[in-house]
Amino acid sequence: MKESFFRSMTWLHTWVGLLVCWLLFLIFFAGTISFFKDEITIWAKPETHNVQHQAQRVQSQAEQINYVFAQLQQQAPNSLSWRINLPEPRNPVLSYGFAEPKQPGQRRAPFNYTHLDPNTLEQLPEPRETKGGNFFYRLHFDLHYIDVFTARIIVCLASLFMLVALITGIVIHKRIFKDMFSFRANKGSRSWLDAHNVSSVLALPFHIMITYTGIITLIFMLFPYPAETVYENGLRQMFDEALPINKRAKPSEEQRPMVAIKDVLDQIYTKSPNADISYVFVRNANTASSQIVVYLATGKEVVDNGPRYLFNGVTGELEASSGEDWSASAQFYDSMTALHSGRLAEPLLRWLYFFCGVAGCAMIATGCIMWAKRLRERLKAEQKPSFGLKLVESLNLITLMGLPLATSAFFIANRLLPLELAGRADKEILVFFLTWLAVALSAVSSIEKRHWRYNAWLNAIACFLVPVVNALTTDGNWITYLLTNQWALFGVDSAFICAGVLFLLQSKKIASHKAVINKAKPSKNRVLKEQQG
Amino acid sequence: MHSQSLDAVTTNRPKNTAKKRSVSLSYRVAVFLRFVAAIIGGYAFTSVLISLLAVLLPLNKLDSVLLTTTLSVFFYCCVFIWVFAVKSLKTVWITILLTTGGQLLALSLIKDWL
Amino acid sequence: MMELLQFSLCFLGFNCFALAKFNHFRDVFKKKLTEKQRNSFLASGWISILLSLVLCVLSDAGYGALLFCGYMALSVLMLMILYSFTVSWVKHVSVFTMSILLLSGFSVMIL
Numbered sequence: 001m002k003e004s005f006f007r008s009m010t011w012l013h014t015w016v017g018l019l020v021c022w023l024l025f026l027i028f029f030a031g032t033i034s035f036f037k038d039e040i041t042i043w044a045k046p047e048t049h050n051v052q053h054q055a056q057r058v059q060s061q062a063e064q065i066n067y068v069f070a071q072l073q074q075q076a077p078n079s080l081s082w083r084i085n086l087p088e089p090r091n092p093v094l095s096y097g098f099a100e101p102k103q104p105g106q107r108r109a110p111f112n113y114t115h116l117d118p119n120t121l122e123q124l125p126e127p128r129e130t131k132g133g134n135f136f137y138r139l140h141f142d143l144h145y146i147d148v149f150t151a152r153i154i155v156c157l158a159s160l161f162m163l164v165a166l167i168t169g170i171v172i173h174k175r176i177f178k179d180m181f182s183f184r185a186n187k188g189s190r191s192w193l194d195a196h197n198v199s200s201v202l203a204l205p206f207h208i209m210i211t212y213t214g215i216i217t218l219i220f221m222l223f224p225y226p227a228e229t230v231y232e233n234g235l236r237q238m239f240d241e242a243l244p245i246n247k248r249a250k251p252s253e254e255q256r257p258m259v260a261i262k263d264v265l266d267q268i269y270t271k272s273p274n275a276d277i278s279y280v281f282v283r284n285a286n287t288a289s290s291q292i293v294v295y296l297a298t299g300k301e302v303v304d305n306g307p308r309y310l311f312n313g314v315t316g317e318l319e320a321s322s323g324e325d326w327s328a329s330a331q332f333y334d335s336m337t338a339l340h341s342g343r344l345a346e347p348l349l350r351w352l353y354f355f356c357g358v359a360g361c362a363m364i365a366t367g368c369i370m371w372a373k374r375l376r377e378r379l380k381a382e383q384k385p386s387f388g389l390k391l392v393e394s395l396n397l398i399t400l401m402g403l404p405l406a407t408s409a410f411f412i413a414n415r416l417l418p419l420e421l422a423g424r425a426d427k428e429i430l431v432f433f434l435t436w437l438a439v440a441l442s443a444v445s446s447i448e449k450r451h452w453r454y455n456a457w458l459n460a461i462a463c464f465l466v467p468v469v470n471a472l473t474t475d476g477n478w479i480t481y482l483l484t485n486q487w488a489l490f491g492v493d494s495a496f497i498c499a500g501v502l503f504l505l506q507s508k509k510i511a512s513h514k515a516v517i518n519k520a521k522p523s524k525n526r527v528l529k530e531q532q533g
Numbered sequence: 534m535h536s537q538s539l540d541a542v543t544t545n546r547p548k549n550t551a552k553k554r555s556v557s558l559s560y561r562v563a564v565f566l567r568f569v570a571a572i573i574g575g576y577a578f579t580s581v582l583i584s585l586l587a588v589l590l591p592l593n594k595l596d597s598v599l600l601t602t603t604l605s606v607f608f609y610c611c612v613f614i615w616v617f618a619v620k621s622l623k624t625v626w627i628t629i630l631l632t633t634g635g636q637l638l639a640l641s642l643i644k645d646w647l
Numbered sequence: 648m649m650e651l652l653q654f655s656l657c658f659l660g661f662n663c664f665a666l667a668k669f670n671h672f673r674d675v676f677k678k679k680l681t682e683k684q685r686n687s688f689l690a691s692g693w694i695s696i697l698l699s700l701v702l703c704v705l706s707d708a709g710y711g712a713l714l715f716c717g718y719m720a721l722s723v724l725m726l727m728i729l730y731s732f733t734v735s736w737v738k739h740v741s742v743f744t745m746s747i748l749l750l751s752g753f754s755v756m757i758l
Contacts, residue, residue, distance in 0.1 A: 005618055012617045157572070163610050180723060181665045183731040202723040205716045215606045223605045225580045226587035226598045229644065241595050302709035329596035333603050335709065344710065348650060352717025359720060 006172060013168040014371065018392075020158040021368045022399040027155060028364060029403050030140035031210075032357030035342055035350060037133025038090045039488035044132035044414045046474040047125045049489065051117050053092045058276050060118070061086055062265050065280060067121055068096045069261045071114075072285070080109065080251070082282040087118045088297065089346075090488070094118040098285075129424040130414055135432075136407075141218065144429065149221075156222050159215045166208055169200060189377055192370035199362040206356035207363065213340035216333070242330065244320035245310040249289035256288045259316035264292055267318060268309060272296070278306065282313065290314060300346075303331070304338040347487075368396050393447040401455035402439035404499070408462035409435035411496070415473045449510060456507035463500030467493040563622055570622070574629040575612040579605050581636045588643055648758065649706055650714070652751040655744050656699035657715065658722040662741055663692030665726055674734045 033040070042048065054060060065084060072082050076098035084096045097113035115124040131138075138144070143151040180201055183194045200207065220227065224235050231237040240247050268275050276297040283291045290313025298306040310320040326334070338344060342353045372392045379385060385393075413431035421427055443451060470493060471477030478497070481490035583601040590597040612629075619625050641647050665671045667688035672680040699718065703711035729737055 004620070008617050009614075012614070160606070160609060160613070163606065164613050167610060167614060181668070181671060181727050181730045183727055185731065198724075198727050202727070203716075203720040206720060209716075212606055216603060219602050219605065223580060223583060223602055225584040226601045226605075229584040229640070230587050230594050230598050238595065238598055242599075300707055300710045302713070327593075327596050329592065329600040329603075333599045336603060339713070345713075349710070349714055349717060352714065352721065356717060356720050359724075 009168045009171045013165055013172055016161045016168070017165040017367055018371060020161045021364050022395050023154070023158045024162055025361060025364045025368075025399050026143075026403065027140050027158065028357060028360045030136040031214075032354060032361060033407070034133060034137035034140060035345075035354050035357060036491070037137045039133065039491060040136070041130075041132030041134060042091060042093075042488050043470075043492040044130045044411075045127035046415075046476075047127040048093050048115060049474065049476055049486070051092045051124070052119060053089075054087060054118055057087055057089075057118075058274065061277050062262075062269075064094055064118060064121070065261055065265065065277070068094070068116075072096060072098060072282075076112075077286050079285055080283065082280075082285055083111070084280040086277055086279065088278060092118065093124070094121075128414075128419050130428060131425045132414075135410070135429060144433075152218050152221055156215055156218050159211050162211045163208070163215070166200075166204075166211060170204075173197060173201075189370055189373040192366050192373055196363060196366040196370055199359045199366060203356040203359040203363075206353075207360055209339055210357075210360065213336045216336045217340055243322055245293055245308050245322050247310075247320070248283065249291055251284050252287050252289040254288040255286060256290070256314050258282075258286055258290055258292075258313045259311075261292070263316045264294070264311050267311070267316070268294060268296075272307075285313070288314060291319075298338070298344050300344065302335045302338050302344065304334050304341060304343065365400050368392070369400075372396055390447070394443045397443045397447050397451055397455065398436075398440045401452065401459060402436045402443075404503075405439055405455070405459050405462055406432045406436040408459070408466055408496070411466045412462070412469050415469045453507050453510045456503050456510060460500045460503035460507065463496045463503060466496040566622060567616060567625070570625050570629060571613045571616040574626070574633075575609050575616065578612055578629055578633045578636075579609040581633050581640065582608055585636050585640045585643075588640065648751045648754045649702070651747065652755050653699050653702050653706075653714070654718045654722070655748040655751060656695050656702065657718040658725065659741075659744050659748060660692045660694075660696030660699060661719070661722045661726055662737075662744065663688045663695060665730055667692065671730055674730070675737045 064086060068084050072079075076082070079098035079100070081099045082096070083098075085091075085094070087094050094116040095113055096116075097111045099109040100112050102109040115127060116122065117124055141152055141155050142148055143154065146154070180198070183191070183198060185191055215222070220235060227238045228234045231241075268277070276299070277294060278297045279293075279295040281293040281295075283289075283293070292311040292313050294309045294311070296306040296308070298304070305322070308322045309318060311317065312319050342350065345353055372389065375389050375392075376385070410428055410432040413428045417424055417427055417431075439455065467478050476484075476486065476489065478490065478493045481487075481493065583605045587597045587601040590600065592600065616625050616629075666675065667680075667685050669680050672678070672684075700712075700715050703715040703718075705711070707714065729740060
């Protein structure tokens with residue numbers, strides 16, 4: 001019985017992993033990149049690059065909010081919603097926006113944003129239209145072209161498979177700590193197995209955490225039933241109870257002047273004198289039902305949202321607050337979302353998150369390559385590879401090499417597409433998918449080792465092109481970023497340079513193994529590079 | 534799916550029918566049914582289980598909902614693995630249907646749905 | 648400095664675990680590992696790792712625990728590369744880590 005249990009677990013691990021490994025690689029790849037989504041968005045908007053971080057960031061917030069409120073009162077006194085994003089350690093720009101009236105047929109009212117330099121309160125040039133890091137963030141659970149609901153269900157199912165694969169993986173890998181520090185290089189599928197084990201074991205807590213909490217972020221879509229059973233009105237009522245600050249006042253037509261924002265801020269500063277404010281929202285400005293919501297930063301607490309306060313917009317009275325005294329269950333739930341998004345992470349932890357994400361990509365990639373390789377090795381001399389094996393090999397190349405190439409293309413497109421192009425943000429995304437499609441088309445027939453080598457070369461070139469194109473089209477470049485301490489920009493460029501070097505190494509490695517086996521043999525570094533993209 | 538690959542794992546299949554090397558149709562159907570049991574059966578079982586727990590737990594409404602929903606993935610995952618660990622497919626289906634039905638009955642008695 | 652201290656403790660702990668394995672010990676010291684040495688390596692490994700965890704949790708609670716997971720992953724990767732490709736460096740790296748550990752430990756105590 002015991003023997004057959006291990007057997008069925010091995011079987012399950014292989015199949016559950018294989019069925020979704022390419023999709024999982026996409027999710028992990030895009031997800032890992034989105035740990036730096038704010039930095040990427042900054043990189044993608046060169047118009048804001050010259051903004052300096054403020055020395056007294058928190059202290060000048062009250063003044064900034066006052067100023068922006070005066071601006072909004074002039075520009076859009078009757079808008080349904082205002083939003084102010086204050087500068088934060090990761091993003092020095094102060095921006096505010098208001099909702100324009102909704103046109104028929106639009107799902108959401110378009111938002112009109114203005115960007116300011118927080119040091120001088122001068123308006124910055126209108127940044128180019130781009131999704132930036134947000135594209136990768138949405139891609140990792142919305143899959144872009146697919147309908148949002150279907151996509152999320154697919155992602156949930158894939159994550160569930162991943163969790164099953166992780167657990168069965170622990171079960172079957174009995175000597176989990178025995179070979180932890182050993183890696184046998186140049187031994188065919190043996191080396192891939194070692195690489196698979198090392199990349200899984202070294203970040204195992206992270207892998208389990210990120211997969212589990214990933215499903216938790218979408219859980220109310222997957223399992224709304226407890227809420228539906230317990231509450232009369234289902235999910236909506238539950239959310240209203242859980243987050244009273246989201247309760248919207250009924251829009252009213254009656255015009256009433258709003259309370260001075262200073263009164264609202266004073267209440268916050270009396271509560272917590274060093275409050276670090278992240279956002280301010282206003283709903284139904286200048287009406288009888290206006291509301292002001294203030295979000296504070298989380299600090300180093302493992303919570304997804306810091307304290308939030310809802311004020312009556314007319315009287316300035318505090319109506320509700322969240323995140324202050326939560327029950328254990330609510331905290332448990334919220335900390336799971338916080339762990340997944342890692343919004344709280346400061347640079348050191350953020351890099352560790354990124355590193356663990358890379359390990360996750362390596363784990364998935366080595367898993368699919370190992371599988372194809374084993375089947376190859378098992379083929380007898382005269383035997384033709386089956387259709388299934390060929391399909392797996394093609395898909396491996398398309399996903400593992402195509403995705404990083406498409407990512408580089410996306411970044412290059414951000415700099416090269418003309419600024420006045422209509423629907424520019426979507427065109428950038430189109431470039432991403434067209435590049436990927438091109439890699440896919442080149443890999444339909446049969447995959448040989450040279451395909452891997454060409455793609456490694458292409459990827460290396462594309463990666464080096466990104467900082468070069470950036471230097472040619474904007475004022476700054478890799479070296480000036482270093483000299484002026486613009487770490488976000490320096491980081492993005494450096495990541496591409498590192499990735500380029502790794503792809504070069506990979507192409508060398510494939511070439512040197514030419515004589516050994518007649519099969520694609522990418523170096524294990526490949527996965528690392530991909531990630532950096 | 535891929536005949537080659539299926540063949541390669543024939544020896545690893547959960548049921549001890551590895552005597553013949555070829556992949557029979559019945560084997561494929563069995564695998565498919567197991568996945569159906571795991572994905573859909575597991576989903577139904579988990580949904581009913583957590584709904585029942587949310588009603589029964591001696592916590593306030595919000596807490597019991599949040600707690601059970603957060604744990605749902607864990608239950609789902611356990612059921613998924615269990616489906617593949619059990620030898621007989623019949624046992625799997627009967628157990629899932631019976632337990633889900635029983636819990637559903639209990640839930641509807643509590644909530645007065647009947 | 649605190650982060651450096653936490654990381655070097657974690658790294659040293661896993662290094663001890665690696666040395667407590669017969670094959671790795673033989674590769675590094677060209678000697679056979681005795682049972683007594685093995686036990687002392689294991690013990691110091693556990694002490695060092697737990698100390699690192701305690702320091703992480705004491706300084707930053709949940710956030711620290713997350714950091715600790717990251718430290719573990721990084722240490723294991725570095726050790727894996729060290730033991731698989733450059734075994735001859737292990738002694739030097741261990742001495743180096745020890746000195747980093749002492750330095751950061753002192754500076755944490757003083758500040």
